[in-house]
Structures are given as structure tokens and as C-alpha cells.
Amino acid sequence: MSDVVADELAIRHLVSAYADAVNRRDRALWASTWAEESVWDLSAFSAEGKADIVQLWEGAMAGFEFVAQIVHQGTLEIDGDQATGRWYLQENLKPVDSTKGRFSLGTYVDEYVKQEGRWLFSSRKYHVFYSEEGEGVTAGAVTPIP
Numbered sequence: 001m002s003d004v005v006a007d008e009l010a011i012r013h014l015v016s017a018y019a020d021a022v023n024r025r026d027r028a029l030w031a032s033t034w035a036e037e038s039v040w041d042l043s044a045f046s047a048e049g050k051a052d053i054v055q056l057w058e059g060a061m062a063g064f065e066f067v068a069q070i071v072h073q074g075t076l077e078i079d080g081d082q083a084t085g086r087w088y089l090q091e092n093l094k095p096v097d098s099t100k101g102r103f104s105l106g107t108y109v110d111e112y113v114k115q116e117g118r119w120l121f122s123s124r125k126y127h128v129f130y131s132e133e134g135e136g137v138t139a140g141a142v143t144p145i146p
Contacts, residue, residue: 014119018121019069030054030057035122041126067093072089101134
């Protein structure tokens with residue numbers, strides 16, 4: 001397998017691990033996807049540096065009883081130990097103490113860096129391009145993912 005193919009598979013795994021960590025609220029796994037010098041931009045909020053990014057994530061996740069992040073198709077451009085990508089995703093969210101759920105479609109525009117043989121996020125910029133909120137959006141029962 002060529003290095004480019006191996007790198008693409010590793011970056012795709014990184015994106016999948018990130019979403020899996022969100023869905024399972026796995027702080028350690030989620031934090032492990034970021035480079036120390038990185039940026040997370042959520043439009044309304046942003047953080048720089050891994051410690052601040054993890055702190056922002058913990059605060060955001062505390063506001064939701066339920067989060068399901070589903071990653072759809074993506075594209076990658078790899079150039080040595082750096083790469084860029086774009087991923088489309090949907091999120092179903094149920095805020096704590098609210099009967100209104102939220103459904104959104106968005107895109108992450110990413111920059112990656114390969115450090116010590118491992119791909120990490122150096123930048124993620126999230127843009128929601130469709131969102132709906134309402135009583136029945138996430139009216140179902142919540143069972144945590146094992």
C-alpha cells in the first residue's frame with residue numbers, strides 16, 4: 001500500500017474516531033485527535049490550543065443530554081505531513097432540560113498534521129448550513145452508547 005493510501009486511511013480513521021468520541025462522550029479519545037497547537041472554530045465559539053479546545057468541548061457537551069454526530073462523505077488533499085479535508089455531517093442534539101431537540105447539517109473544513117507518524121487535527125472549522133429545532137425533533141428515549 002502506498003504512503004498516500006495509508007495516510008488517507010489514517011485520516012479517515014481520525015475523522016471517524018472524533019465522531020465516535022462525540023457520540024460516546026469519550027473525552028480521552030476526543031482529546032487524542034488534536035495536535036497541541038490547534039484551532040477549533042465553531043463560528044459562534046472558538047478555541048486555540050489543545051487544552052482550551054478540550055475545555056470548550058467539555059462545556060458544550062455538558063449542555064446536551066444526547067448527541068449523535070454522523071459523518072457522511074469527505075474529501076482529502078494530502079501533501080507530505082500536512083493535509084486538508086472537507087466532511088459533511090449531521091447532528092441530532094437534545095439539550096439538557098429542554099423538550100426541543102435540534103437537527104443540523106454542516107461541514108467541517110479541516111487541516112491535519114502528521115506528528116510522530118500519527119495524523120491529528122491542526123484546525124477544524126464547522127459551518128452549519130441547515131438547522132431545525134422543535135418539540136418532536138429528538139422526542140425519543142435516550143440510551144447511552146456503550
